[in-house]
Amino acid sequence: MTKLYNDPANFKEELIDGFVAAYSRYVKRVPNASGVMVTDAPPAGKVALVIGGGSGHYPAFCGYVGRGLADAAVMGNVFAAPSAEQVYRVTKAVAGAPGVLYCYGNYSGDVLNFDMAEERCRGEGIDVRTVRVNDDVASAPPDQAEDRRGISGDFFVFKIAGASAARGDTLDEVERLTRKANARTRSFGVAFGGCTLPGQDEPLFTVERGKMELGLGVHGEPGVQSSYMRPAGEVANLLLDTLLADAPPEGGNRVAVLLNGLGSTQYEEMFVLYRDVARRLASEGLEPYRPIVAEAVTSLDMAGCSLSLLWLDDELQPLLDAPCVSAAYTAA
Secondary structure, rough: OOOOOHHHHHHHHHHHHHHHHHOOOOOOOOOOEEEEEEEOOOOOOEEEEEEEEEEEOOOOOOOEEOOOOOEEEEEEEOOOOOOOOHHHHHHHHHOOOOOEEEOOOOOOHHHHHHHHHHHHHOOOOOOOEEEEEOOEEEHHHHHHHHOOOOOHHHHHHHHHHOOOOOOOOOOOHHHHHHHHHHEEEEEEEEEOOOOOOOOOOOOOOOOOEEEEOOOOOOOOOOOEEHHHHHHHHHHHHHHHHHOOOOOOOOOOOEEEEEEEEEOOOOOHHHHHHHHHHHHHHHHHOEEEEEEOOOOOOOOOOOOEEEEEEEEOOOOHHHHHHHEEOOHHHHHH
């Protein structure tokens, strides 16, 4: 249960204020907007990457604002899309001549409001493009992949986009590489318990003792089906059976791996699970590249985890390796 808050109605604004106070070496608040931007914004001579979505997912989204990553993040209320006005104000704060790329999870509220902001910015002569992350294989079949949600694969797509923009690529090129990373990323998750909104006494959903939810969302949605709880090795196989069955064509054998905690799963538990993930990947002839076991896209205090794979090639790997620095992720 979420316990630390003052007025739940002010939760978003207070968390932004606290985040900026803690990490002013990386970010500053966007004036008159619910968002943060890099300390030296607007970025000179480069494409600006703007990410965002609802609060409740830290380190997404504000934690990924920094050099080599996003230039700004706009934040809505917990599990709610930011308004079009907020997206517009954040965009104006960082937009420069090279243009702006929006990148966010594929949820209807975010799509509606980011699209309205994009149209308004384009009307003012700002070149804005959009890439919607849709890595969640549980949310739609392969022939409807454009309808899939964005979950923990957000991290990989943001990293590629930020690195491309940081090295000075054109907006066309940043958009192309971001779309390529998105097309080669797959995620699937399981939940052992629901999450509770600030000020509420009951979780958004509950999981029956001895069961787990398969194919969860990160906005407090339950999974697409329930199953019995099982040992870590069987959970690893379940995650990988699902992801490998949906592997991108000609993906190759190098995969970036993210085992993502959803908010209250202990790191020790995830290391036990990753042991079995690594063994299964090796048995499939896949090479895990710079694996990450961490909380990357959470859902408040939800118990569970998700596994994301990005099939790498010689074009994407240098972007994944590129240096960056932010409150939540740094690569030398």
